[in-house]
Amino acid sequence: xxxxxxxxxxxxxxxxxxxxxxPLIIVVGAALSDTTYLTFPPQGLSLRxxxxxxxxxxFRRTIITSLQIALLSTGIALLIGIPAAYALNRYxxxxxxxxSTLFVLPVLVPELVLGFSLLKSVAIGxxxxxxxxxxxxxxxxxxPYVVRVISASLxxxxxxxxxxxxxxxxxxxxxxxxxVLPNVRSGVIAAFILAFITSINDVSISIFLTxxxxxxxxxxxxxxxxxxxxxxxxxxxxxxxxxxxxxxxVVERTLGLTFLAK
Amino acid sequence: xxxxxxxxxxxxxxxxxxxxxxxxLDIAEGELVSxxxxxxxxxxxxxxxxxxxxQPTSGTITLGGKDLxxxxxxxxxxxxxxxxxxxxPHMSVADNVGFGLKQRAVNADxxxxxxxAMLERVGLTQFADRYPAALSGGQKQRVALAxxxxxxPPLLMFDEPLSNLDAKLRVDMRVEIRQxxxxxxxxxVYVTHDQEEAFSISDRVAIMxxxxxxxxxxxxxxxxxxANAFVAxxxxxxxxxxxxxxxxxxxxITAEAAGGVRLTLSLEHYGEIPDSFVLACRADGLAVTxxxxxxxxxxxxxxxxxxxxxxxxxxxxAAGHLVxxxxxxxxxxxxxxxxxxxxxxxCTILKPE
Numbered sequence: 001x002x003x004x005x006x007x008x009x010x011x012x013x014x015x016x017x018x019x020x021x022x023p024l025i026i027v028v029g030a031a032l033s034d035t036t037y038l039t040f041p042p043q044g045l046s047l048r049x050x051x052x053x054x055x056x057x058x059f060r061r062t063i064i065t066s067l068q069i070a071l072l073s074t075g076i077a078l079l080i081g082i083p084a085a086y087a088l089n090r091y092x093x094x095x096x097x098x099x100s101t102l103f104v105l106p107v108l109v110p111e112l113v114l115g116f117s118l119l120k121s122v123a124i125g126x127x128x129x130x131x132x133x134x135x136x137x138x139x140x141x142x143x144p145y146v147v148r149v150i151s152a153s154l155x156x157x158x159x160x161x162x163x164x165x166x167x168x169x170x171x172x173x174x175x176x177x178x179x180v181l182p183n184v185r186s187g188v189i190a191a192f193i194l195a196f197i198t199s200i201n202d203v204s205i206s207i208f209l210t211x212x213x214x215x216x217x218x219x220x221x222x223x224x225x226x227x228x229x230x231x232x233x234x235x236x237x238x239x240x241x242x243x244x245x246x247x248x249x250v251v252e253r254t255l256g257l258t259f260l261a262k
Numbered sequence: 263x264x265x266x267x268x269x270x271x272x273x274x275x276x277x278x279x280x281x282x283x284x285x286x287l288d289i290a291e292g293e294l295v296s297x298x299x300x301x302x303x304x305x306x307x308x309x310x311x312x313x314x315x316x317q318p319t320s321g322t323i324t325l326g327g328k329d330l331x332x333x334x335x336x337x338x339x340x341x342x343x344x345x346x347x348x349x350x351p352h353m354s355v356a357d358n359v360g361f362g363l364k365q366r367a368v369n370a371d372x373x374x375x376x377x378x379a380m381l382e383r384v385g386l387t388q389f390a391d392r393y394p395a396a397l398s399g400g401q402k403q404r405v406a407l408a409x410x411x412x413x414x415p416p417l418l419m420f421d422e423p424l425s426n427l428d429a430k431l432r433v434d435m436r437v438e439i440r441q442x443x444x445x446x447x448x449x450x451v452y453v454t455h456d457q458e459e460a461f462s463i464s465d466r467v468a469i470m471x472x473x474x475x476x477x478x479x480x481x482x483x484x485x486x487x488x489a490n491a492f493v494a495x496x497x498x499x500x501x502x503x504x505x506x507x508x509x510x511x512x513x514x515i516t517a518e519a520a521g522g523v524r525l526t527l528s529l530e531h532y533g534e535i536p537d538s539f540v541l542a543c544r545a546d547g548l549a550v551t552x553x554x555x556x557x558x559x560x561x562x563x564x565x566x567x568x569x570x571x572x573x574x575x576x577x578x579x580a581a582g583h584l585v586x587x588x589x590x591x592x593x594x595x596x597x598x599x600x601x602x603x604x605x606x607x608x609c610t611i612l613k614p615e
Contacts (some may be wrong), residue, residue, distance in 0.1 A: 053471040056364045113366075116305055158346060158348060160344045160345075160348040161349070161351070163313075163315060163342070163344075163346060163348065163349060164342060164349075164350075164406075164409075165350070165361065166315075166336045166490060167313060167335060167336070167338070167341070167410075168336075168361050168362035168365055168409070168410075168413060169336050169337075169339070169362055169365035169413070170361070170364060170365050171334075171336045172334075172335055172336065175336075179350060182352045183350075183352055234328045250445040260280055
C-alpha cells in the first residue's frame, strides 16, 4: 500500500529543520564576515576572526581548560555511572523503585542552584582549587545523563547472558568487561557524547565555580561579549561545534567500529 | 568426567519468603532428572541454587562427593542451557562455543578442533562464523547446547530450554537433547513446566509444588501410581473419590463413598487398602455402562464430548462430579442415567488428603 505524504507533516518537518539548522547557518556566516561587527549575511569573506581566537590568550587557555574538564568529568561520571547503572538494572527486582529516580533528580534541580550550592560547599566550604571544583561540578552535572543513557542500554541486556558466561568459568568481574560492557557499548558511546557536550557547553554551573586565572570557554565567550561585539564569538562558536563533532567522530571510530560490525 | 549430584535438605529464602523447604534430591551418574511443576513451585530456584547463582539458607549441594555449597558459580564447572539461549550477541557461533574452553586456557588449536567437532555434532559446522542474531531459534539452542557440552561438564542443567521454540521443533529438539545427553552420559537436571516433555526425556521426574518435591519417580510410576492427590491431579487423574471401608471379606473389600455409593474392590488389584482412602482414576478408568444392574456408581450423564477414541461424559453422582469415558459404539444421551464402573487396572488407591 503506497503511503500518501501528509503535507502538514512535511510542513512541520521543514519548520523543525529550519529552526535546527538556521541558527547554525547564521553563526557560521557571521563568523566568516570581514566586518568588525556581528552581521548576517556576511559582508566579505575572511578567516581573520578565527585567527583572532588564537591571538587572544584567554581563549587559548579556556579552550584547553574546557577540554580537560569535559574529558575528566565525563570520565569520572562514566566510572561512577556505569557501575551504578549496572547495579540498578541487575538488581532491579530487589531494589526499591525510587532508587533509579534518585539518580535523575539532579536534572530537576535548576543548574544555577546546583552551581551556587557547589560554590558554597566545595569551593568555599572545602576551599577546593578552582579546577577541582569545576571537575566536581561538571561530574555532578553529567552523571544523571550517564546513568540514564546506560541504564536504557542495560535494560535491553539479557542478564542470563552474563550468567551463561559465569557458568562457563568466567569470574564475575571479568565477565562484566568481556560480556556485559561490549553489549552496552552503544549506550556508553551515547553517554560519553551527551556528557561531553553537556559539560563543554555549560555556563550555569561554571559561572559560579570559575575564578581568577581559570575559566571555561563558554564563560570566556560571555566575558568577551560583554566588551566586544566583533565576530570572534561567532568563530569561537563554530570552533566549539567543530570540536564537539570531532569528539563524536573520534569516539565513534575508536569505540564504535566493532560495535557496528555486530 | 560425569558425576552424581546430591542436594541435601536445602532450604532457601527470597528475603523473608521461604521458597524451598528441606528439599533433597539425589541424581545418579549419567541420569537425567526433570524438575516439573507450575511457575513458582521452586524448580528454577533449585536449579539456580545448584548453579551457584543463589545461596541456600541451609543444606548442602555435592557433586561427585565435592561440596559445592560455598563455591562461587564460575568455579562450579556446570554446563547450563537457558530458556532464552543466552548466547553472547557480540561473538560468532565458534567463539560462543569456544568461550568455556578459553576460560580453561585451552590453546587455540585444540580449542578450534574441539569447537568444530562439537559444531559438527549439533549440525552447525557451516554456521561457525555467523553471529547469533542471524540464527533461528532452534539453531540458537543448538549453539547453546554445544557451548555447554564442549567443556565436558560433570553436570548439565537445562532451564526450560524448549519453551521459546514452536511445537514441532520442541519435539525434535528434546529427542536431540536426550540423544546427546545419553551419548555423553552426563548427569543432568532438566527444568520444565511441560509434563509431556519431562516424561518423554527423563529417567526420573520430580514433581514440585510450593517449594517441595511431591514425588520423585520414573515417568511410568508417576503416570500410573501417583503417590498423593496432588501428583494424581497433576498427571491427569480427573476422578478422586474419597471412600471408607465398611466391610472386609477375604480379598473382597466393600467401601462407601459420600451419598452412600458402595463399591466392591479386590485386594488382588490394589494390594493394601487402608480404612479411609481415595480411589483415583482418569476418565478412561471409569467405564460408562447403561446396564443399571451392573455394580458401579449411579450417575446422571451431562455434557458428552467426542475424543476420537471414546466419548467423554460429565457425570453427576451422589459422590460428586466425575468424568468418565464410554465406547463409541453405544453413545448415550445427555440426561440419561448410567453406571460408572471403575476399571481396576486403571485405578489407584491414595491416602486421604
